[in-house]
Amino acid sequence: MTSPLISVKNLTLRFKTDEGMVTAVNDVSFDIAPGEVLGLVGESGSGKSVTAKALMMLNAENSVYDDNSRITLRTDEREIDVLSLKRPKDQMIIRGGAISMIFQEPMASFAPAISIGDQMIEQLMIHSDMTPAQAKEVSIEMLNRVGIPEPAHRFKQYAFEFSGGMRQRAMIAMALSTKPRLLIADEPTTALDVTIQAQVIELMKDLVDEFHMSILFITHDLGVIAQTADRVAVMYLGNLVETGTVRQVINTPAHPYTRGLLNSLPKLDDLEAQLTPVPGDIPSPLDRPSGCVFHTRCVETAGIAEQCRTQIPGYTSDSSNHQVACHLATQGDQS
Amino acid sequence: MSKDILIAARDLSVHFPLRGFVFGERPVVRACEGINLEIERGSFFGLVGESGSGKTTLGRAMLKAAPISHGEVVYSDHEVTYDLGTLKGPELKDYRKRSQLIFQDPYAALSPRMTVRDIIAEPLEVMGLTSSREETDAKVREIAAKCRLNLEHLRRFPHAFSGGQRQRISIARALVSDPRFIVADESVAALDVSIQADVLNLLNSIQQESGITFLFISHDLSVIAHTCDFVAVMYLGQIVESAPTRKLFSETSHPYTKALLSAIPSLDPDDQHVAQKLEGEIPSPINPPPGCRFNTRCPHAQERCRTEVPEWREMSSGHHVACHFSEELA
Ligand SMILES: Nc1ncnc2c1ncn2[C@@H]1O[C@H](COP(=O)(O)OP(=O)(O)OP(=O)(O)O)[C@@H](O)[C@H]1O
Ligand SMILES: Nc1ncnc2c1ncn2[C@@H]1O[C@H](COP(=O)(O)OP(=O)(O)O)[C@@H](O)[C@H]1O
Numbered sequence: 001m002t003s004p005l006i007s008v009k010n011l012t013l014r015f016k017t018d019e020g021m022v023t024a025v026n027d028v029s030f031d032i033a034p035g036e037v038l039g040l041v042g043e044s045g046s047g048k049s050v051t052a053k054a055l056m057m058l059n060a061e062n063s064v065y066d067d068n069s070r071i072t073l074r075t076d077e078r079e080i081d082v083l084s085l086k087r088p089k090d091q092m093i094i095r096g097g098a099i100s101m102i103f104q105e106p107m108a109s110f111a112p113a114i115s116i117g118d119q120m121i122e123q124l125m126i127h128s129d130m131t132p133a134q135a136k137e138v139s140i141e142m143l144n145r146v147g148i149p150e151p152a153h154r155f156k157q158y159a160f161e162f163s164g165g166m167r168q169r170a171m172i173a174m175a176l177s178t179k180p181r182l183l184i185a186d187e188p189t190t191a192l193d194v195t196i197q198a199q200v201i202e203l204m205k206d207l208v209d210e211f212h213m214s215i216l217f218i219t220h221d222l223g224v225i226a227q228t229a230d231r232v233a234v235m236y237l238g239n240l241v242e243t244g245t246v247r248q249v250i251n252t253p254a255h256p257y258t259r260g261l262l263n264s265l266p267k268l269d270d271l272e273a274q275l276t277p278v279p280g281d282i283p284s285p286l287d288r289p290s291g292c293v294f295h296t297r298c299v300e301t302a303g304i305a306e307q308c309r310t311q312i313p314g315y316t317s318d319s320s321n322h323q324v325a326c327h328l329a330t331q332g333d334q335s
Numbered sequence: 336m337s338k339d340i341l342i343a344a345r346d347l348s349v350h351f352p353l354r355g356f357v358f359g360e361r362p363v364v365r366a367c368e369g370i371n372l373e374i375e376r377g378s379f380f381g382l383v384g385e386s387g388s389g390k391t392t393l394g395r396a397m398l399k400a401a402p403i404s405h406g407e408v409v410y411s412d413h414e415v416t417y418d419l420g421t422l423k424g425p426e427l428k429d430y431r432k433r434s435q436l437i438f439q440d441p442y443a444a445l446s447p448r449m450t451v452r453d454i455i456a457e458p459l460e461v462m463g464l465t466s467s468r469e470e471t472d473a474k475v476r477e478i479a480a481k482c483r484l485n486l487e488h489l490r491r492f493p494h495a496f497s498g499g500q501r502q503r504i505s506i507a508r509a510l511v512s513d514p515r516f517i518v519a520d521e522s523v524a525a526l527d528v529s530i531q532a533d534v535l536n537l538l539n540s541i542q543q544e545s546g547i548t549f550l551f552i553s554h555d556l557s558v559i560a561h562t563c564d565f566v567a568v569m570y571l572g573q574i575v576e577s578a579p580t581r582k583l584f585s586e587t588s589h590p591y592t593k594a595l596l597s598a599i600p601s602l603d604p605d606d607q608h609v610a611q612k613l614e615g616e617i618p619s620p621i622n623p624p625p626g627c628r629f630n631t632r633c634p635h636a637q638e639r640c641r642t643e644v645p646e647w648r649e650m651s652s653g654h655h656v657a658c659h660f661s662e663e664l665a
């Protein structure tokens with residue numbers, strides 16, 4: 001078995017706010033293997049972006065990591081203890097080096113007054129020892145690779161001169177030009193039309209094969225996950241509630257929350273099916289429920305309601321490493 | 336059998352001249368061009384298309400909130416008949432009560448300094464629809480209950496609410512003037528699936544209870560399929576196909592509709608169907624392609640498509656298509 005590219009162990013992350021400490025990520029552990037696409041799903045506010053940013057130490061100043069949180073990145077040469085990188089200079093090894101990130105709103109990741117090309121060159125020169133001329137050549141080649149027409153001309157333009165789809169492609173080009181080992185894609189297609197989304201997904205799939213990198217793919221669209229991910233992690237209120245292969249999680253979901261997400265989706269092959277939302281609203285992270293964090297909205301607590309309300313469910317895993325944090329699963333094991 | 340049409344657009348065009356061009360001809364954004372559309376009373380009518388296709392503009396024209404440059408929009412509800420192009424004065428004011436917009440964006444401007452009660456009551460007060468504070472309060476409570484907002488919610492400010500609750504506040508505000516026609520415009524940034532399902536169910540139940548006619552705008556065909564009884568597909572300012580929902584999905588005729596459908600990612604990880612890929616992006620509505628506007632991206636485009644505008648034809652009862660080759664391609 002190959003060792004994972006990145007291991008997240010017991011990641012707990014809180015923010016200091018005026019109203020008190022907000023727990024955004026709670027005891028989260030997962031691995032991503034080399035070349036693997038891990039999909040991270042969950043409602044808005046569930047902690048997906050904060051988790052992703054932790055991998056690059058990009059969270060805001062008011063963030064506090066628990067002492068036993070560990071993020072380990074394995075490159076060919078060595079193991080990096082990410083959370084111990086305190087100096088900006090050391091953090092550059094990961095930021096835009098071993099790990100690159102693309103966002104939902106590409107406009108935010110380009111400086112408005114610097115041409116796309118100059119930003120790509122700068123990025124490359126920080127992370128390699130290319131000459132400016134080499135960096136320019138690689139950048140134009142990369143723009144061409146992601147399907148931007150007339151790349152040499154586009155290279156000189158600014159982000160505002162690109163359409164939404166083009167900007168997303170340019171951001172992918174910039175993120176991949178440094179040949180990162182891990183690409184973090186945070187809702188890269190959410191703001192795009194389905195037609196453009198299909199183009200971007202195809203592009204990303206081709207690039208994973210070509211560059212043999214790993215991807216942490218964040219989205220709340222389970223269809224996008226089904227078509228891109230190898231494995232899936234489902235997040236609710238800062239907790240991972242289920243992880244498994246894409247087939248396990250989508251075809252045989254083990255956690256009531258995962259089932260709830262799937263039941264809320266409109267399905268084209270069954271137009272008559274009722275849409276069943278997960279009842280109620282996601283609680284405030286300032287006011288995390290006791291016991292199972294999902295118990296205030298769970299419809300499957302019959303007979304074990306008291307246990308759900310008071311006891312935190314541990315992870316159970318079947319032989320194929322399909323993990324779930326729910327008291328129902330433990331009961332199943334015992335019977 | 337004559338249909339009971341609440342609102343109809345006939346050969347409707349909405350053009351926006353661009354500002355700041357002093358010399359020569361001013362460029363014009365042709366946001367809607369030659370639209371024909373009939374919405375039956377009590378229906379849930381879906382409008383779908385990519386970003387920039389003109390859905391919002393069409394919806395706004397039907398609310399008389401976008402300029403009608405050519406053609407007409409006629410509203411008729413048994414009590415009144417209005418030609419929106421010439422509507423003004425007290426009749427326009429009356430139309431503002433009969434029609435409403437729900438802007439489906441949870442972060443949309445709900446005034447942060449007003450309580451939820453005041454946000455919902457504002458249309459009543461501005462339009463003078465109630466004569467006392469008691470009457471206003473009673474109406475607000477009635478509508479709020481329909482939208483699952485309780486008395487405690489009414490006292491609070493909108494920032495304290497989740498995305499789903501904000502949606503219900505916007506819906507309550509739109510319902511309070513007892514409109515006959517509602518345009519619900521979904522923003523591109525998708526809602527969480529669970530909130531989306533909840534809002535769709537709420538809109539559907541309101542429609543069934545009150546008989547309000549909805550124009551439901553979305554970029555997501557699977558959402559439209561589950562919610563609407565009739566669908567129109569829009570591309571670059573024009574309707575390219577429209578049909579009762581089941582027919583649109585079982586007898587999809589326009590290449591653009593087919594491409595939209597096949598681009599929806601399948602929930603089945605083993606479904607390897609390759610999206611009928613659309614190359615490139617939607618062209619600018621300032622200089623739309625001649626002939627069929629879809630010809631620059633259509634996988635079936637032929638010479639004729641680049642010169643001749645396809646006719647808006649009825650394929651079968653209630654199913655219209657604008658494509659030269661829809662029979663051959665079916
Ligand atoms: N700098 C911060 N200070 C305080 N709270 C924060 C900060 N950043 C994030 N949070 C909180 O952490 C929680 C998780 O946020 P995060 O942005 O990761 O969610 P998400 O799943 O990415 O949501 P979305 O899909 O809306 O982006 C939220 O409750 C959020 O309000
Ligand atoms: N006030 C305006 N001035 C100029 N162009 C406009 C205006 N409103 C809309 N448009 C243009 O009309 C086209 C259709 O826009 P819109 O109706 O918003 O589409 P959609 O809602 O489908 O995204 C777009 O190209 C848009 O930029």
Ligand code: SF4
Pocket residue numbers: 255256257292293294295296298299300301304308313325326327328
């Ligand atoms: S532990 Fe209980 S509340 Fe939590 S998901 Fe399982 S059944 Fe539901």
Ligand code: SF4
Pocket residue numbers: 589590591627628629630631633634635636637640645657658659660661
């Ligand atoms: S008319 Fe021609 S270009 Fe237009 S949709 Fe039909 S085949 Fe395609």
Ligand SMILES: [Mg+2]
Pocket residue numbers: 048049186
């Ligand atoms: Mg996020």
Ligand SMILES: [Mg+2]
Pocket residue numbers: 390391520
């Ligand atoms: Mg719009």
